[in-house]
Amino acid sequence: MDDTTRTTNGTDRRGLLTCMLWAGTGVIWTVAGGIPRSGLLGSAQAATPSGGFSFAQISDSHIGFARDPNTDTPATLAAAVAQVKAMAPALILHTGDVSHLSRPAEFDTAEKILGASGIETHYVPGEHDMLEDGGTPFIERFQKRHTPGQPGGAFYSFDQQGIHFVGLNNVTDLKAGGLGNLGEAQLAWLERDLKQRSDSTPIVVFAHIPLWTVYADWGWGTDDGARALALLKRFGSVTVLNGHIHQVMQKVEGNVAFHTARSTAFPQPAPGTAPGPGPMKVEAGRLRSVLGVASIAYVPGRSDLAIVDSPLGA
Amino acid sequence: MQRRALLLSALVPVAALSLPRAARAADTEVTIDNFTFSPALVTVSAGTRLIWTNRDDIPHMVVSALRPPAFKSKVLDTDDAFAMVFDTPGTYSYFCGLHPHMQGMVVVT
Structure with a gap:
């Protein structure tokens, strides 16, 4: 598949700085000995490796958005969930902008569609999810049950299959002229x-x-992100999964692999290729080729995770 | 959180009171398009009502750059507007609470 991406591993990755760009739907991640690899959903490479486990990333559902190029965001989210479910990942990470305007009806719809997967799902908020009451409605609905014993707010951590997962919130208390x-x-x-x-x-x-x-x-970054990355530097395998920019981008820096997922709602233009980062208009027949999910597979004993980005359709 | 809610409710009467004033001072319009406030800098005389209208297909906000903010709109979906009267001379910087790289300034003389 053309838009399948793979990170290289081991020493090849060290010092390597790559920045690649795709458009797509969702990502499934396979974790092998520590470093996630991503691939487009639907790709054979996203299959869970023996002895490992896989998880999926879904992002930017924007339930409530109903304009060109996507007047039915619940349908494309449902398609993404069905695609993820078929791959039977151990868990799903939703990297925010579940809703478009933080409205209760939008959260209801999203919760129903994502809940239908029957797969444990962990959420972090996007700026579109925190518009009401300081984000409390989002936190109460999508995060509280995952964060027993955690400090509260929209960040938390948990462990699964030997991997330490950290969900962060970089969308609140934004400052004029700043980034995340x-x-x-x-x-x-x-x-x-x-x-x-x-x-x-x-x-x-x-x-x-x-x-x-x-x-x-276009505000596509986090002001104090480097401070978080400095704390992560000593670890042999770090994978950073983000959304927000509605397109796949990947970069490897030392032991840190960065990856952004496609939206399940609408694509956004590549940096600097349009006057602004608003929704990219695409023909109806092509929409699902620029939406997607990601899968990530982990194989114990390997130092990288396999990340496969999959579009929702051809 | 609570402070923001108070500020919002404090703004409602301001906007309501501004309606009769509109007859006296002409309104000044700011358009939000392509993730930009346009014009980004407006100079108005005291008592002018400013109206921001979102022409993007993505929601935006108008938030004072002061911390805590001196004014803050609700989230503006496509074609939604936020109006506020500026009675006191001074310089008022603001930004979009969702996309903080979007900035504007109101100078009241």
């Missing part, structure tokens, strides 16, 4: 949270806005 924001309290929590993990623990960080600067002119 983690803030002092969250960074202090992250430092404490990571302190308890050994260097060899595979880490998967997921947050809405890219933690690395993709394109500052």
Whole structure:
């Protein structure tokens, strides 16, 4: 498949700086010995490796958006969920903008469609999810049950199959002229949270806005993202999964693999290729080829995770 | 959170009171298009009502750059508008609460 992407592993990745761009639907991730690899959903490569486990990333559902190029965002989210379900991942990560305007009816619809997967799903908020009451409705509905014993708010961590997953919130308390924001309290929590993990623990960080600067002119980055990355530097395998920019981008820097997922609602233009980052208009027949999900597979003993990005349709 | 809610409710009467004023001072319009406030800088005389209208197909907000913000709109979906009267001379910087790289300024003389 043309738009299947693979990270290289081991020493080949070290010092390598790549930035690649696709358009798509969702990503399934396979984790092999620590480094996730992504691939487009529907790809044979997204199959769970023996001895490992896989999880999926869904992003930017924007339930409530009903304009050109997608007047039926529930339908494309449902298609993404069906695609993910067919791959039977151990869990799903939703990297935010579940809704378009934080309205209860939008959350209802999203919760119903995502819940139909029957797969454990972990969420972080996008800026579109935190528009009401400081984000409380989103946190209460989508995060509270996952965060027993955690500090509250929209960030938390959990462990599964030897991987330490960290969900961050970089969409609140934004400052004029700034980018995404983690803030002092969250960074202090992250430092404490990571302190308890050994260097060899595979880490998967997921947050809405890219933690690395993709394109500052459009706000595609996080002001204090570098401080979070500095805390992650000592780990042998770090995978950073983001959404927000509605297209696949990937970069590898040292032991850190960065990846952004497609939206399930509408594509956005590549950085600087349009006057603004608004929804990209595509013909109805082509829409699903630029939406997608991602799958990630983990194989113990391997140092990278396999990430496969899959479009929702041809 | 609560402070924001208070600010919002405080703005409602301002907007309502501004309606009779509109007859006296001409309104000034700011359009939001392509993730840009246009014009990004407006200079108006005290008592002018400013109206921001979102022409993008993505929601935006108008939020004072002061911390805590001196004013804040609700989220503006496509074609929604936010109006506010500026009675006191000064310089008012603002940004979009959703896309903080979008910035504008109102100078009241």
